[in-house]
Amino acid sequence: MGRVAEDEERAFPELVRRYQGRVTNLVSRVLNDRECADDLAQEVFIRVFVHRRNYRRGSKFSTWLFTIAANLAKNEIRRRVRRRNWFSLDALQEVLKDSAIQLADPTEGRESAMEREQLQKAVGHAIATVPEKYRLALVLRDIEGLAYEEIAQVLNIPGGTVRSRINRARSMLKRKIQPLLKREGQP
Amino acid sequence: MKCAQVRELFGAYWDDETTQAEREALEQHFTACDECRSEYEVFSRTLELMGSLPRTEAAPDLVDRVLARARRVSPAPDRVAGKGLRWVPVTAAAALAVLALVSIAPWFNVTPREGTRPAAPVAVHDPAAITPERSGVHEPAREHGVGASQLARTVISDSLFDHSEDVEFILDPVTLKRGRVRSLAPSTMGVQGERASITF
Numbered sequence: 001m002g003r004v005a006e007d008e009e010r011a012f013p014e015l016v017r018r019y020q021g022r023v024t025n026l027v028s029r030v031l032n033d034r035e036c037a038d039d040l041a042q043e044v045f046i047r048v049f050v051h052r053r054n055y056r057r058g059s060k061f062s063t064w065l066f067t068i069a070a071n072l073a074k075n076e077i078r079r080r081v082r083r084r085n086w087f088s089l090d091a092l093q094e095v096l097k098d099s100a101i102q103l104a105d106p107t108e109g110r111e112s113a114m115e116r117e118q119l120q121k122a123v124g125h126a127i128a129t130v131p132e133k134y135r136l137a138l139v140l141r142d143i144e145g146l147a148y149e150e151i152a153q154v155l156n157i158p159g160g161t162v163r164s165r166i167n168r169a170r171s172m173l174k175r176k177i178q179p180l181l182k183r184e185g186q187p
Numbered sequence: 188m189k190c191a192q193v194r195e196l197f198g199a200y201w202d203d204e205t206t207q208a209e210r211e212a213l214e215q216h217f218t219a220c221d222e223c224r225s226e227y228e229v230f231s232r233t234l235e236l237m238g239s240l241p242r243t244e245a246a247p248d249l250v251d252r253v254l255a256r257a258r259r260v261s262p263a264p265d266r267v268a269g270k271g272l273r274w275v276p277v278t279a280a281a282a283l284a285v286l287a288l289v290s291i292a293p294w295f296n297v298t299p300r301e302g303t304r305p306a307a308p309v310a311v312h313d314p315a316a317i318t319p320e321r322s323g324v325h326e327p328a329r330e331h332g333v334g335a336s337q338l339a340r341t342v343i344s345d346s347l348f349d350h351s352e353d354v355e356f357i358l359d360p361v362t363l364k365r366g367r368v369r370s371l372a373p374s375t376m377g378v379q380g381e382r383a384s385i386t387f
Contacts, residue, residue, distance in 0.1 A: 016253050020245035028243035038246040045253040050260055123236045142237045167198045170234065177233045 012052075016045050019062070022144065023069050029139045030073040032128035040076060044069045066146070066154045070136050077132045119180065126176040134169035141166050188212045193223050197230050 023044050028037035047068050048055075055064060130138060140146045140154060141162075148166075152159045193216050199205045200213055217224040246252075 012257065013250055013254055016250045020249050021242065024245040024249070025243045029240065034243060037243060038249065041245060041249060042253050042256070045249075046256050046260065049253075049257045119236065120240050123233075123240060127237070138237075142234055143240065163198075170198055170230065173237070174230050174233045177236065178229050181229055181232055 012049060015048070019065055020045070022062075023065065026066065026069050026139060026144055027073050027076075029124070029127060029143050030070075030135060031076060032124050036076065040069075040072055043072055047072070060150070063150055063153050066140065066144070066150075067156075070140070070154055074132060074136065077135075122180055123177060126173055129176065130169050130172050134165050134172065137162055137165040138169035138173065142170070188216050190216075190220060190223050193217075193220070194226060197227055200227075201231060201234060 020041060024037050024041040027040045027044070028034055031037060031040070044065070048065060055061070127135060127139065136155060137151055140151045141148070146154070148159055148162050151166075152162045155162065157165075193213055196205055196209060196213055200210065205213065217227065
């Protein structure tokens with residue numbers, strides 16, 4: 001990132017190539033919207049480019065990158081909420097119902113590819129119904145694997161708040177996923 | 188350990204952030220409490236599912252799109268440099284004002300006479316005949332009710348006197364190097380005289 005800040009020509013494309021997957025995955029999981037994730041990932045890198053001279057050397061680049069990504073994802077969630085065009089709980093229940101029926105099929109001894117896909121889809125939708133402030137912390141921790149301290153920096157909140165948000169988010173998600181797992185034959 | 192306490196520790200247990208004592212207590216509780224064990228299995232299965240979600244790959248043309256847009260945008264101003272530049276005009280203006288004041292300061296002490304240009308200082312060769320304006324507490328010319336012309340002479344700036352006989356130099360040229368003032372004159376310690384002034 002230091003080379004990008006110094007306007008080295010080849011450094012920025014390298015940086016985009018290196019981090020595009022993580023950024024796209026993060027915003028995709030937070031928004032549960034593949035199409036929008038591409039546009040948002042693009043926006044994240046443009047912001048990095050525009051503000052490259054404000055990057056503080058010595059700080060962790062991925063933290064700065066995730067901060068930008070998390071802020072843009074938050075803005076997008078809020079924009080959708082304002083437009084009332086966001087994924088509804090009813091839609092989630094519909095997806096869960098469909099998944100549960102397929103997963104409960106007694107003819108399948110093992111989880112088929114389709115079942116797995118359905119389950120993942122349901123989990124993706126369940127994540128999207130967790131309130132925004134919990135969801136970001138949850139995705140950063142349990143999907144992107146960031147340390148609690150780094151999440152605190154990305155979200156600019158105290159470490160204790162990060163832990164409590166993640167605990168709450170996990171409990172919420174567990175409650176949403178639980179019916180599905182019971183039908184699947186899990187405990 | 189009670190069930191509620193155990194469930195509070197699910198997250199820390201998953202993250203492997205419990206103390207050894209907590210972990211042992213938790214695992215002992217699981218052997219005795221089917222409900223908590225079952226709850227933890229659902230909890231851990233949920234997080235496993237989250238972790239196993241397929242990664243969303245970036246669009247194949249993302250790099251090209253980003254670079255195409257990046258070519259059209261200009262970088263945001265450097266915040267550090269921007270802050271530094273803001274005080275430069277103010278400082279420069281203040282410095283100019285100080286210089287201007289210093290340059291004209293001697294002329295403020297002169298009572299302008301009609302037909303006399305203040306920009307033309309006159310050297311007086313008899314300083315003893317005139318009581319300097321800033322001589323301190325004692326002002327004998329006023330005390331003894333001297334005439335107007337004599338009083339006018341008393342307010343002539345001391346800097347207008349020719350002190351060439353009192354001091355060896357008028358201006359001491361200085362140069363600035365690396366922020367330190369260095370005098371070109373070998374030393375000013377040997378200068379003799381009661382008063383010295385610099386005339387511009």
